[in-house]
Amino acid sequence: MVTLSLNFGSLALELFFLLSGIFIFMIDRFIKSKSYAFWLSFWVILGSMVFILFIPFGDFTRAFRIDFFSSSIKFLLLIGFFFVLLLSDTHLNNFPGLNFGEFYGLLFFSLFGIFVVLSSQDFLTLFIGLELMSIPLYFLIATQYVYRKESLEGALKYFIAGALSGGLYILFLGIVYYATGTIYFEEVSKRLAQGLLKKELLLGAVFFISALSIKLSLVPFHMWAPDAYEASPLPITAFLSGLIKFAVMAVLIKVLILAYSPLKIEIGKILIPISLLTILIGSLLAIRQDNLVRLLAYSSIAHVGYAVLGLVSGDFAGYGFSLFYMFVYLFTTIGSFGIMIYLVRANRGFLEIPNLAGICQNLPFISLLLLIFLFSLAGVPPTAGFMAKFYIFLMLVKSQYIGVAILALLVSVIGAYPYIRVIKVIYMDKGHLGYYKPTYPIFLAFSLIVATFIVILLGIYPRPMLDFIQRTLFLYISLQFLQL
């Protein structure tokens, strides 16, 4: 007889989120003032940031494991999520048509999905987690249709892309299960270590990478990104491009370490053309964009491309640099979308780049912050964007991919152009649009200042953060090898 010990302690945080989400859905009908939902989420997230430090490592069945790696990544994600909440509050106050408690409830469900993804120990849980992560987002994107009818199209595109991702993933799952008879990461890794079925599992990995590239919007699965980004409410866009991509990158790294470590060199070779094309296409298409959100969508495509370049060598230090890159990108995203939320408060038309002409005259502070974030995206020192790119290139040259590094460097020059074009419009063109100058809500100001601080601090002194990420990874990897 099979006996199961159910260790709910390790599942506590996830249950907490799930219950908060359901609670919001249950009581939302009865409460008129919607700020309760924000404050509830605010305290829940602050509480979980403390709480996560005390959650013991352990398993909940074989499928779910709390360990050092997942807890660290979860902690970083909680910080990011906290800022998304702050941005949401500002944005929803500005757009009362969206202001429902369910907005936060759905965000909680998505966070629940992310946490399941990060803790999963087998491919099936990973799959369900990915779906849990994405499905609330389909709804959240579609909410925007109260202000913008075309949003439904973007939501549908994201939904179809997600369905395609699910289909590819199931194909992968089928191949892995058919070939090895197991879905657990360690078992797959054991089979690979015995030298069995390399070809078949590599084929599976191709499908796996395709499925995840839809979430990461890598070429050739990048088409949904600009439409979905443009369609979503701004905090959700920040969530999509910052948190989701960070989480998916972390789990890709986890799978490469746990399940596919014997094949990581081959997978790296598959990733080279993908990431180079992604950077190239993201940078080129960003040039022609006139909408700030679409521009950032293409830039997000390109940036994930750079982050993936850290994975190509199969070197664990490179994995750390990729995570660092995504962390920097997370905060750049929060900052730049926070600025957009502010701009939209001033004038609904400010998401179109030509309308931004000359706003530095009346909005000097916000223009300066946008300048910092745009230079960080372009990768100019002394911002964090430079440090992140620098480490990726360092890794590439170190693992003898000098040609790849040179190509990526050249493309990064093209990639700088769209950002300096926006700066040009803001600082150097003559303005014509009338607007009033809104105040800075305390939460927005707080998140903007923190994001700026982090972006500059990591540009000048990235050491502690890098140490933290590298140590997390190395500890994790060494533990895995001890178990094997």
Added chain:
Amino acid sequence: MDLLVFLYLALGMCIPGLLAVLSKNPVHAVLWVLVLIIHQAFLLYTLGSEFLAAVQIIVYAGAVLVLFLFVVYMINLRMEERWRVFVKRSSLGLLILLFFAFFFFKSLAFLTALSPHFKANLHYDLSQGTNLWWIARYLFTHYLFQFELIGVLLLVVVLGAVFLLRKLKEVEGDSL
């Protein structure tokens, strides 16, 4: 005898499939798919997987196709009946068809080569219980967590759909 039954079921899937694609009346097309699915269910049953057969009938025939029919009724698709050619670039379609056929035969060979591994990896023995018994056993023991997660997933979907339909109303005079 087995062969005869298989041939009948195979034809019963191929012909309705073709008819579903070719018929211009959308209601007819949906009904042909229904015929296809019922044959498919029987084929699965003859292969010894009664659970999948039942799922096929309940989920596809019972739920999905009914939904299709609703959609077909609700949005008036009479226009297509008058089109002479439905798809213009049929040569492109042929190319895609050839590609998929190639892919299909390739993967068939691939899967056949893998089949001994699969048999070696089987965790269950049908002589000890039916398919349904094994599935239930695994679902409620080994894969309990995933099973519960799917429950959460369904909950989220239902909540989200209700939220989207009941709460949101277009705002006049403010747009993005």
Added chain:
Amino acid sequence: MADFGLLSAILWFPLLGIAAIIITNRSRPDTIKVIALITALIDFILSILLLYRFDFTNANFQFVEKIPWLDVINSFYFLGVDGISVLFVPLSTLVTLLCILISWYSIEEKVKEFYLALLFTNIAMVGVFLSLDLLLFYVFWEALLIPMYLIIGIWGGPRRIYSTIKFFLYTFFGSIFMLAAIIYLFLQFGTFDYTLLIGKTFTPQVEKLLFLGFLLAFAVKVPMWPFHTWLPDAHTEAPTAGSVILAGILIKLGGYGMVRFLLPLFPQATLFFAKLILVLSVIAIIYAGLACLWQDDLKRLIAYSSVSHMGFVTLGIFSLNPIGINGAILQMINHGIVTGALFMCVGVIYDRTHSRAINYYGGLATTFPLYAALFMIFTLASIGLPGTNGFVGEFLILQGAFMKDKAMVIFAATGVIIGAAYMLWLYQRVFFEKPVSGVFNLPPLRWNELLSLIPMVLLIFLIGLYPNPFLDFMKTSVSKILANIP
């Protein structure tokens, strides 16, 4: 080590001014200007203190500060000066100071941002000259792009946007290759430390590639002949202060980088490519000189003359002997002073008439005599008349180059003649002939303009008549740098 921290003080002192400006209300532009001026003045005094404390008999790095910065990759916050860089530090702070003065009345909009950008430029410029860690060097080198991009793009002339984007992309493109070379060096030897990298050996092919990587970055900045096209555009459209910084410091970074990095790190490749670079320098001298002759825009003419003068600098550096290099470094400083002063002069009349066209002017000598006298001094210094600083630099360079390659000198010397031709012709067209209607009743020179031009005049004669103290600073370090080159 009583002087420990002096370099950091010079480098980071403007941050105080930046903080003070940020908290000042933008409705009080005069306060902002005064804060910026005081900051720059103190920074300049600190850098003079550096000159005073500098021991020029010592060829090693002085005032060294070394603190771990990114120890994952073994990179240090590593500052130090030697004879090559020590003169550039006061030059940078002086140029910033004078830029603040000269823009006192001419910048009227976005005053706060302008002075922030200027002080930020100061930090980045000084940082480039002080850092001895390659990564730190690169960070400052790139960081300089941000304020310059803004200064040209926001406060520049009508075609400023085209120019500033061209400037940004050109220099960004060039430095990317330097970054690749720096990364390669690090992976080969595990350090970014400049002092440790000297004397390392490579296979010839690798050395040539690395040399080219660095050279591309420096050549774009200098700018050498085929890469010069951004400079006339940027100079022409930049505001006066921007042109002065570009001419005074920014393009010196390229020459400084060549002396600092190319010669000691890659001696074999330097020898291999020296001939090529000499040829390119001579082409730059003659081509840009001829181009000056048919410019009808004051600033554009001076910009092309910069290309020509920087051709002399690269000629001096790659003649690879102490005389040539001493001359080149001195000439970089001279050029910073003279061309900076010329741009200031153009700025002075541009503020009054809003025209840069040469044939708009005429007869200024009668209507604006004091200005004409100052301009004459700068013109003569630019030509290299004995007694002015231009003569010393050019003479040393030509002498050095003569020891290396006689044929080159013959061509380069024609450049001096062309230089005299275009500058004197320019002077004649603008200051003599019949006065045109637009130049009557020009307001006299303001205090800030006088204050910023007179130090330049003093420096021109100081270096021109008594260059020895300046040469003393660099002598020992230059011979040390040449020690590796056979």
